[in-house]
Amino acid sequence: MAVRMGKAAVDFAAAQAAHATRDWTGICLIFVRNCFNVGPLSPDAAAGYKAAQFKHGTAGTPPLGVPLWWTGAPHGHVAISTGDGSCFSSDILRPGKVDKVPISKIARSWGKEYKGWSEDINGVRIWRPTAPTLPAVDLSNVREAAAKDMFRPAGQGLHERDIIIVERALLKQGLKDPMNVDGFAGKDFRKAYALWQKATVPPPFDGIPGIQSLKKLGERRGFRVIS
Structure with a gap:
């Protein structure tokens, strides 16, 4: 199974926003792992965040194509970063659908705590820092x-x-x-x-x-x- 990363993963999310191929109600982790074409592991976003090994905090703008995590009852939440301070999230504007919204809207709308982003999801590394080009x-x-x-x-x-x-x-x-x-x-x-x-x-x-x-x-x- 070829893992999608970066723009390819975000393009998948954008396509789902334009025309969802299924009902994504209450299955944010399944939506995001499908963006990356990653298999199942954690049962929900709360467990997915806990299991992530390469976590980053809330400072700065998350890079393109990384999972974003929120904690809070009942199952937490996960979305995918678009690299510009926004994300593609399921359920946020339309039940079962995907929409692009500012990252801050998740906390404002649902009262969940934004925890930042990770380089991995469900045990798969989907982002690595790019080495700077030396002069x-x-x-x-x-x-x-x-x-x-x-x-x-x-x-x-x-x-x-x-x-x-x-x-x-x-x-x-x-x-x-x-x-x-x-x-x-x-x-x-x-x-x-x-x-x-x-x-x-x-x-x-x-x-x-x-x-x-x-x-x-x-x-x-x-x-x-x-x-």
């Missing part, structure tokens, strides 16, 4: 700037975007003056980078980045190197 630094650009900027007028450096990423990394290492983080790879840049070279790689310590030292700096301070 890229071009080795050839940094080397060219380090070799030539010291002979160029201040403020007219080469490849400023790449250089400023490296400068900020050197600043975090305590090797760069914050007043000179300006995208210019002149004498001050080379002096700071030479200190990094001395701490991490064999000579020469000339302040012109090489692949080994630059990759180590990127691994330490959050950028990737392309060459």
Whole structure:
């Protein structure tokens, strides 16, 4: 059984809102697990929330396509997030039907307590955080700037975007003056980078980045190197 995640799960919910294929009265957990194409496990939403392993609280806006949970008699409630502060919920506006409503409406209408969202439902992980994409630094650009900027007028450096990423990394290492983080790879840049070279790689310590030292700096301070 292929699990639906993210937009695919929300699209299923939206289709049910437009034209329900069954009566969803009193079976919110069955509705939501069908959105994800996940099999049965917990008997109701209250038990489903208790069993969830990867829970998040109520702060912030829940991401697209995750289950939202409420506690309260008799069985709690669960709905699916649309990622914009709303959700698709069964029964909330029309008995047995599905509608998109603000997340806050569930508590206002039914008096249940909103508990937040989870990454799993009925023992199946349906959401994982996306790793942030690290900024890229071009080795050839940094080397060219380090070799030539010291002979160029201040403020007219080469490849400023790449250089400023490296400068900020050197600043975090305590090797760069914050007043000179300006995208210019002149004498001050080379002096700071030479200190990094001395701490991490064999000579020469000339302040012109090489692949080994630059990759180590990127691994330490959050950028990737392309060459």
